[in-house]
Amino acid sequence: MAIAALETAPPVPPSPATNKRRGSLGGVVLWLVLILLIIAPVTSFLILGVSPRVFQQGSQWFTLSYVRQAFSSYFGRGIFNSLWVSTTVAILSVCLATALAWLIHRTNVGGRRFWTVAMWLLLMMPTWMMTLGWTDLLQPFGAAQALGVNTHWFYGEFFGPLGIVVVLTSAALPFAYFIVSAGLQGLGPEYEDAARIHGAGPLRSLRTIVPIIAPALLSALAIAFAETMSDFGVAFTLGYHSNFPMATYVLFSAISNFPANFSVAAVIAAVLIIATIPPIILQSHVMRKRSYAVFSGRTRAPRRRELARGPRAWATVAVAGVFFVALGVPILGAVIGSLVKNLGIDSPNGVHFTLTYYMQIFRPSIQGDSLGAPLLLSNQLGLVVATGTGILAVILARRLVANPGSWSQRVTDVFLLGSVAVPGVVLGVGYIFFYNLSFISHNAVSIYKTLPLLMLALVANAVPGQTRFMAGPVSQIQPSLGEAARVHGAGRMRAWRTTNLPLMSRVLLWGWLLTFTKTIAELAISQILYPPSQEPASVSIQSYLANFAPNTGTAMTVLTLIEMLAVIGLALGIYRLVTPNGWRRVGWSGVQS
Amino acid sequence: MSVTTPRAVGVSMSALGKTFGEKRVLEDVSIAVEPGTFLVLLGPSGSGKTTLLRCVAGIERPSSGTIIIGGTVVVGGKTFVPPERRRLAMVFQDYALWPHLSVRKNVAYPLTTSSLEKSERAGRCEDLLERVGISHLADRYPNELSGGEQQRVALARALAAEVGLILFDEPLSNLDADRREQLRIEIATLTREAGVTAIYITHDQSEAFALADQIGVLNQGRLVQFDTPENIYRHPHSAFVARFTGVAGEFPVRVTGERGEHGVVVELPFSTGHSIEASCIERLKSRADVSLFVRASGVSLAEPAYDEGVRGLIRDVAFNGRGYDHVVDVGEGFSLTKIFAPTRFERGRNVKVCFNPSACFVMDSMREVVK
Numbered sequence: 001m002a003i004a005a006l007e008t009a010p011p012v013p014p015s016p017a018t019n020k021r022r023g024s025l026g027g028v029v030l031w032l033v034l035i036l037l038i039i040a041p042v043t044s045f046l047i048l049g050v051s052p053r054v055f056q057q058g059s060q061w062f063t064l065s066y067v068r069q070a071f072s073s074y075f076g077r078g079i080f081n082s083l084w085v086s087t088t089v090a091i092l093s094v095c096l097a098t099a100l101a102w103l104i105h106r107t108n109v110g111g112r113r114f115w116t117v118a119m120w121l122l123l124m125m126p127t128w129m130m131t132l133g134w135t136d137l138l139q140p141f142g143a144a145q146a147l148g149v150n151t152h153w154f155y156g157e158f159f160g161p162l163g164i165v166v167v168l169t170s171a172a173l174p175f176a177y178f179i180v181s182a183g184l185q186g187l188g189p190e191y192e193d194a195a196r197i198h199g200a201g202p203l204r205s206l207r208t209i210v211p212i213i214a215p216a217l218l219s220a221l222a223i224a225f226a227e228t229m230s231d232f233g234v235a236f237t238l239g240y241h242s243n244f245p246m247a248t249y250v251l252f253s254a255i256s257n258f259p260a261n262f263s264v265a266a267v268i269a270a271v272l273i274i275a276t277i278p279p280i281i282l283q284s285h286v287m288r289k290r291s292y293a294v295f296s297g298r299t300r301a302p303r304r305r306e307l308a309r310g311p312r313a314w315a316t317v318a319v320a321g322v323f324f325v326a327l328g329v330p331i332l333g334a335v336i337g338s339l340v341k342n343l344g345i346d347s348p349n350g351v352h353f354t355l356t357y358y359m360q361i362f363r364p365s366i367q368g369d370s371l372g373a374p375l376l377l378s379n380q381l382g383l384v385v386a387t388g389t390g391i392l393a394v395i396l397a398r399r400l401v402a403n404p405g406s407w408s409q410r411v412t413d414v415f416l417l418g419s420v421a422v423p424g425v426v427l428g429v430g431y432i433f434f435y436n437l438s439f440i441s442h443n444a445v446s447i448y449k450t451l452p453l454l455m456l457a458l459v460a461n462a463v464p465g466q467t468r469f470m471a472g473p474v475s476q477i478q479p480s481l482g483e484a485a486r487v488h489g490a491g492r493m494r495a496w497r498t499t500n501l502p503l504m505s506r507v508l509l510w511g512w513l514l515t516f517t518k519t520i521a522e523l524a525i526s527q528i529l530y531p532p533s534q535e536p537a538s539v540s541i542q543s544y545l546a547n548f549a550p551n552t553g554t555a556m557t558v559l560t561l562i563e564m565l566a567v568i569g570l571a572l573g574i575y576r577l578v579t580p581n582g583w584r585r586v587g588w589s590g591v592q593s
Numbered sequence: 594m595s596v597t598t599p600r601a602v603g604v605s606m607s608a609l610g611k612t613f614g615e616k617r618v619l620e621d622v623s624i625a626v627e628p629g630t631f632l633v634l635l636g637p638s639g640s641g642k643t644t645l646l647r648c649v650a651g652i653e654r655p656s657s658g659t660i661i662i663g664g665t666v667v668v669g670g671k672t673f674v675p676p677e678r679r680r681l682a683m684v685f686q687d688y689a690l691w692p693h694l695s696v697r698k699n700v701a702y703p704l705t706t707s708s709l710e711k712s713e714r715a716g717r718c719e720d721l722l723e724r725v726g727i728s729h730l731a732d733r734y735p736n737e738l739s740g741g742e743q744q745r746v747a748l749a750r751a752l753a754a755e756v757g758l759i760l761f762d763e764p765l766s767n768l769d770a771d772r773r774e775q776l777r778i779e780i781a782t783l784t785r786e787a788g789v790t791a792i793y794i795t796h797d798q799s800e801a802f803a804l805a806d807q808i809g810v811l812n813q814g815r816l817v818q819f820d821t822p823e824n825i826y827r828h829p830h831s832a833f834v835a836r837f838t839g840v841a842g843e844f845p846v847r848v849t850g851e852r853g854e855h856g857v858v859v860e861l862p863f864s865t866g867h868s869i870e871a872s873c874i875e876r877l878k879s880r881a882d883v884s885l886f887v888r889a890s891g892v893s894l895a896e897p898a899y900d901e902g903v904r905g906l907i908r909d910v911a912f913n914g915r916g917y918d919h920v921v922d923v924g925e926g927f928s929l930t931k932i933f934a935p936t937r938f939e940r941g942r943n944v945k946v947c948f949n950p951s952a953c954f955v956m957d958s959m960r961e962v963v964k
Binding site for chain 2: 483502
């Protein structure tokens with residue numbers, strides 16, 4: 001309707017001044033939205049760390065006592081643990097991702113398409129689900145034992161830094177993989193050929209080529225580090241249960257314990273952001289100076305190395321092994337765990353499989369809840385959040401790639417870089433604090449402890465990452481495509497709809513699915529901001545797991561995972577059915593990178 | 594001049610200016626194009642020709658000035674008509690074919706908003722594909738075509754719109770020499786058959802001379818000459834135009850006498866006491882600080898024993914199919930390039946170089962004329 005109205009609008013051409021005013025008005029509205037979504041909640045919360053009196057949270061205008069407190073005892077341990085774990089995970093995941101990317105994109109290793117799909121699944125899998133799968137598998141009288149495998153010896157080891165590093169490396173792997181893959185795909189064979197022709201052996205050729213994709217590797221390191229630092233799922237489950245505090249969890253405990261200590265939480269939040277910003281800025285700086293995307297009209301398609309039968313089989317087994325550990329074990333553990341009767345309990349009758357826990361899911365439990373309502377709520381949240389995020393991300397991505405080097409582009413870029421570094425838990429606590437301020441709730445909006453507040457926080461959490469995800473594909477669309485449409489008679493909206501939208505459709509779909517699934521399984525913000533008696537699925541599952549019905553909780557987890565996969569399948573199926581063939585021929589590069 | 598149909602529109606630009614931030618890329622450009630004319634805007638990179646074309650298309654908004662297309666003011670004062678309402682078509686340098694649409698759908702795009710019946714649209718589309726010789730590729734996608742085929746699709750799309758003005762943004766610059774020549778002929782033929790007005794930009798003078806009814810030469814955002822190809826070649830108004838449209842050599846000379854209304858006698862710097870006749874279009878400021886510009890067509894080579902001409906030494910020779918292009922050293926630091934001869938003069942050989950006065954011009958070397 002809006003499109004039709006625009007297309008048939010009377011031919012009154014807008015003046016340059018009108019267009020400029022419209023552009024700047026749009027910019028003001030956009031920044032107002034971003035201030036309310038991200039900037040105001042996070043900055044006001046961070047100020048508390050050194051100046052609690054600004055918001056009547058203490059008597060001092062300026063103090064460093066909370067900084068000292070945050071770096072001592074329990075809180076300090078959490079920060080220290082997060083830093084070394086994140087560094088280890090970043091290095092491990094980039095090494096693994098580089099090997100996988102090379103095998104999948106540059107050799108004839110078996111199942112290449114399957115591994116790419118598996119990587120997407122891994123990207124969508126929340127870390128708390130992975131933890132649950134591992135726990136169910138390894139625990140005494142758990143899923144592995146039900147299959148006749150003794151894992152007793154490993155169980156104790158897993159509940160500690162080793163398990164945390166394994167799960168977080170699995171979670172960081174797809175981020176690193178997609179970045180390194182993009183770098184490798186743009187690296188034509190001519191560089192290697194040139195080195196070989198000029199006398200370099202295989203090793204020296206490799207040494208010559210690696211610096212070309214160094215920006216991609218550095219970028220992958222930065223993103224893997226940032227993702228690990230900001231993870232809450234593992235900190236809340238495995239970290240807490242193994243008495244291995246991590247920064248995001250100690251931040252959460254600072255505000256969830258009584259009395260809540262917002263100032264210490266603010267200092268920890270600042271540490272999390274400060275630790276993440278330098279690698280991200282460094283990565284952005286390197287990428288700007290020396291793009292790893294060496295695509296050009298003259299770059300030939302990468303050549304695949306044809307492995308002989310034996311090495312190919314070994315390479316395929318190695319890739320399968322990585323995916324088995326990262327994705328297979330957690331899924332297998334959770335699925336078997338949900339089917340074993342009295343999981344984790346020594347039963348004199350041996351191991352029995354049952355579907356009882358799946359049936360219990362939709363029955364009211366002792367608490368009077370079933371998974372039906374939380375899962376429905378999570379889906380509704382996912383729908384709204386993914387759609388809202390998609391719209392905002394496209395607008396921001398267009399701003400980010402338009403007028404390179406302009407003031408507006410630089411501000412948007414810096415803002416997005418900073419926002420990517422804000423963990424969900426910081427955003428959640430920031431929202432609790434900011435939207436509960438009497439100044440805001442009395443004079444602006446009163447949405448504290450409501451579903452809209454949770455939705456806004458989830459959108460705010462997803463927008464920076466989603467924008468960066470979109471920015472690549474948006475920048476790949478040559479302006480002349482839209483200009484050609486305009487010159488040949490299409491109005492502004494029709495030009496966008498008929499030229500840009502088809503080229504971005506696949507990226508938009510995958511971006512939407514990514515946000516949708518991440519929202520359904522999101523834990524940090526949901527745990528902090530869910531309104532009373534309106535628990536999303538992830539929170540509901542955690543309370544089942546932690547309190548009285550771990551088997552039902554596991555079954556709920558599996559069901560949520562199945563539901564997520566079903567939505568992905570359905571969306572992809574609909575996309576295939578309703579879009580023209582041409583739409584599906586383009587746009588893969590953005591999704592794959 | 595081509596056959597003008599009622600569809601062809603006149604284009605008039607007056608006092609057109611465009612700045613990007615501090616940078617002025619177009620300054621006070623005024624051009625009037627008659628309906629049905631094939632105008633080529635010629636200039637080096639950064640001369641503002643692309644910006645000028647984009648201003649006519651409505652993709653760029655001029656900072657000042659007026660553009661009138663077919664009697665309608667599309668830019669002027671507070672008026673700015675968006676591109677889709679200007680009734681024109683364009684062939685882009687990078688082709689700008691939509692990768693998600695087949696060849697047929699790309700060509701049919703401008704027709705989708707027309708009031709034509711579906712069958713009539715399809716018929717016209719097929720006809721155009723046939724005319725540009727790609728009907729067998731109708732169901733392919735742009736990435737399955739060669740550069741030349743892609744450019745043919747872009748040409749068919751522009752013709753499909755049946756508008757009165759087609760803009761060409763260096764459409765041949767991404768093609769190899771053979772395809773460029775072939776497509777140049779097709780563009781010239783099909784555009785004139787369609788009877789539309791065309792504005793074509795290029796930095797290639799041979800392309801400009803081959804295509805144009807009128808040529809506008811741009812330099813640093815200013816229009817420096819606007820004339821027929823013949824006049825631009827024979828009577829360049831400035832040293833820049835002379836250089837940009839191809840000279841075999843440029844030498845500082847001293848005017849020693851006059852010959853008729855537009856002729857002078859100049860003393861060559863590399864051959865003491867040797868003078869030749871040359872054309873002088875404008876009044877010179879001084880007789881000393883001037884340059885002689887020599888077109889390749891105004892120089893011929895002869896055996897060393899020949900009475901006329903100045904002495905030269907062949908530095909290089911290249912076979913061009915029809916004969917030989919030579920580079921001839923005519924003195925310390927002075928040489929002439931692209932000197933054609935039907936027979937080959939070997940490298941290192943002495944020759945006599947003869948000048949034809951009608952292809953030699955004398956001008957102030959720094960002189961610039963703005964139209």
